[in-house]
């Protein structure tokens with residue numbers, strides 16, 4: 001059974017107005033458990049909309065979404081967030097800047113439970129957070145009481161990644177999560193991402209404009225164009241792909257569009 005299944009998805013923007021635009025029409029996508037999909041595509045090809053549809057942050061016009069066989073099409077975003085984690089491009093999105101690292105981790109750890117704060121965090125749990133922070137290799141395990149607002153963008157993104165994957169999730173969404181970082185920090189976060197995804201066996205979808213990351217990471221490569229999958233390379237074919245091959249496809253598409 002696929003971990004993620006999008007069946008016959010249709011999505012219109014500005015329906016019923018002169019600006020009506022059909023982005024996805026009978027769109028289908030299946031991701032098997034443990035697959036890591038890298039998604040590339042030009043501006044406006046529908047990458048962010050696809051992620052928003054999976055998360056439930058925008059409604060569908062028709063079609064169904066299943067996670068691990070469960071139909072979640074009508075499930076609201078906050079409920080889906082228990083099984084679907086998302087790391088955003090904006091490093092300020094995944095953490096709470098006025099709270100400490102410990103408080104942020106405790107909040108993430110209690111995701112979906114009725115009480116978040118005020119119950120105290122026991123010593124065992126703090127040790128668990130420390131062990132996880134140590135994996136990041138940024139020395140944050142000794143700074144549990146530091147407010148997150150005082151961390152650098154890269155440190156915050158590493159913490160977001162950790163918080164998103166701290167509790168068991170069925171699906172991880174990486175939404176251009178290294179795009180706002182300097183090249184060296186982006187590299188560190190990507191390596192960390194690869195490690196966490198592998199260790200936890202997470203089914204993952206990563207949208208990126210970095211073609212090298214799209215090739216180096218992930219077990220499958222998708223290219224979107226005008227709401228359609230125009231390239232879908234599974235592991236065996238993907239490993240022979242080069243950046244030039246993807247650029248060639250981008251050029252071909254833009255010539256077809258008359259750009």
Ligand SMILES: Nc1ncnc2c1ncn2[C@@H]1O[C@H](COP(=O)(O)OP(=O)(O)OP(=O)(O)O)[C@@H](O)[C@H]1O
Pocket residue numbers: 013014023041042043044045046047048049050
């Ligand atoms: N809320 C919205 N209302 C109307 N049109 C929208 C909305 N969101 C996206 N669109 C349109 O849908 C198309 C796909 O947009 P989307 O943001 O999903 O593309 P993208 O591939 O993520 O682009 P980028 O690489 O620039 O982030 C674009 O033509 C965009 O203008």
